[in-house]
Amino acid sequence: MRDIRVALWGLGAMGSGIAKMIASKEGLALSGVCVRRDHLVGQEVYAYLGIDRGDRDPVFITNKIEDIVRRDLCDIVVLATDSFVETQFDKIMFCLERGVHVLSIAEEMAWPWAQNEELADKIDALAKMRGVSVLGTGINPGFVLDYLILALSGTCEHVESISAARVNDLAPFGKSVMVEQGVGISIDEFKRRMEEGSLSGHVGFPESMSMIAEGMGVALADIEETRDPIISNVDRKSAHGEAKKGNLAGIRQQSYGRLANGKVFIHLDHPQQICPEDEGVNTGDYVTIRADGYDMNLSIVPETPGGIGTIAMAVNMIPHVIGAKPGLRSMLDLPVPRCILGNYAEQIHQERDHRYRRGELVSVETVILPVGERAPQVPDDTKRTPLRAFTKGFLQEESATRGDLVTVRTMSDRLVTGTVSDLPISPTHTFGHSVPELTAVHRQVFELMFGGESK
Template identity: 30%
Template sequence: MGRRVKMVAFGVGAIGSMVVRHALERSYWVELVGAVDSDPAKVGRDVGDVVGLRKEVGLTVSATLDEALEGREADLVVHTTSSFLEKVTPELERAAEHGLDVVSSCEQLSFPYYTNPTLAERLDLLAKREGVTILGTGINPGFAMDVLPAVLTAPCLNVRAINVTRKMDASNRRVPFRRKLGVGMNVEEFREAVRSGKITGHVGLGESISLLASALSWKLEEVRVGEAQPVISLGKARDLRTAVEAGRVAGVKQTAVGVVEGRQAISHTFLAYVGAREEYDLVEVDGLPKVISKISPCVHGDFGTVAMLLNMAPKVLASPPGLLTMKDMVLPSAFLPSL
């Protein structure tokens, strides 16, 4: 890489702040030239202060991408504002109109043809017209439950079924993440939160199944994503900030399946709850030969997502224009040019 990549951080929430901090540590290849956030409490403040660096970096948070780019040049947007495609589409379109490539943590962007084919086609046409690349990725979707299983089928002569399980202990995860799981609620509160949409379950299971099937050239007849189910505490499962009494919700279990030729060809199970005794990412490929891979503990969600965003950025810059998915990219890997 001949020069440093000029990056704009679009979103400086929990994940966006981590992106900024780690990007600043990688100043040998990336230069932070702008930051955007819709939160009025962050706009106008120094980025270093907002992301918890306890020092100023001489760059303030802007309310819009237009403001962030005023008088500046950029190559790439690292986008971390929302999980939902319809909500982020205007932000992605504005980045494309500025001629900027985008790598985004939006879960529904990981395989948008499952979520909203119309929006996906619109983004693809715009990206090609503007000569930019748009990619959605992260740890999950983007790696653990789709890209990793796809790679593990490479030595197989045939594949009958793929089962993927991701299990994590929510005790050491961010407080907002535990809230999304309904930790501490009673069962009726949890079910009402699911009905109202306050608890959405894991966003991206359908996208992961669709991405995995597409990588294998399987034609999905149906994707069934189950409703988030409560995992009930059997005792006082404690962490540093919360205690889960027996009978209350400790977290979530959710499943999804992909049907190919009338059979359940792909099965995904997502478990995240306080007090889980073992964390792991398990992939079981029923093929010739069989392939079983277990990563224990599971890949950390926050660090993994930030790493995927930053590591894929140079590959996005080198990719052809359009709305791409991880199956369209060259082999994902860490990007460590300083070594």
């Protein structure tokens, strides 16, 4: 079985950890690495990370993503660059255009429909068209304050409400997280940035809330979020952040998901700071589910490690993304995340795609009007779907599978270029099941028209 070829986009704190974990695993091969920092370009990645390459092929770091993301070069791209659907969108579409799967650790990608439904729909449409899958995952969102809660709730007959807290250390994370969390800034700057809306803080509460609510079939009428500065009483320093006494060590963010009657159904509490141990703060993950007549409590002390947790979730989900149904997927669609100790490629569960040969009849899909270009008068759900045409014809390429861009020659000798679709060649529709009422009506009509004589 061939190793899964993984291209890595972003080599910061998480990307570096992901590269190291891939290098330590059977069935995974790092096929390329793309960065922004010029001084890394051309360096051999295993040497840069200070790990033994063994008998693996050397991988030279590039800043040209087009050189490493191609279907013949990689199976999946792991995106570890930023946090938001809007900033990830072009990158994801770039990978999908080239027919490769995508796994992103951007927080908003954990439930991209929460705040970016239109972009999520576009990603979904292109992924389906190219026959590949996209997943957002991580430690939080992606696991602690959503997936774990949902998994626990599966043991309950009924849930009255949920409260959960993640008291964690930001030290393992990189520069992006320090900036987003305002680590090291003064209280005045915190207030100013809160007013101008330029402090992201923890990204992911709307995504976690929506995942829990959608997963449980609960309608939240309102999601409120609060932010309070965590002021350091001592000087703190981590690998990528520094907070002087009197400045911010991080932010305590809370979120309340309310039902239509105003009752808080979900309360999430997330004080995040660098080096909490410097002030005797113990980290931990805590979940309380108020079930029917009893409370179920889970605590993980100290916290599930955020850095290792994110890296491991990303790498351990790789085979599940490759085996997933094409489209934009969430953690709720895929097999349970677990630490894979054997061969990663053997954990891919999928029906093999049929490989078409030259001259074989295939169905190809072309987009006539993409999302965003549909006529203004069509209903909203139609607007969110591209107008597609399916054409049957004989394959001109040597061979192809679902999602490949190919040309076919139709029965009327037209050449049409499109992506191989999984639409069956033969019609699969029927005229439906027989309807007992209609057979009675049939008799009545003959009775009325011909006096009972069926002609």
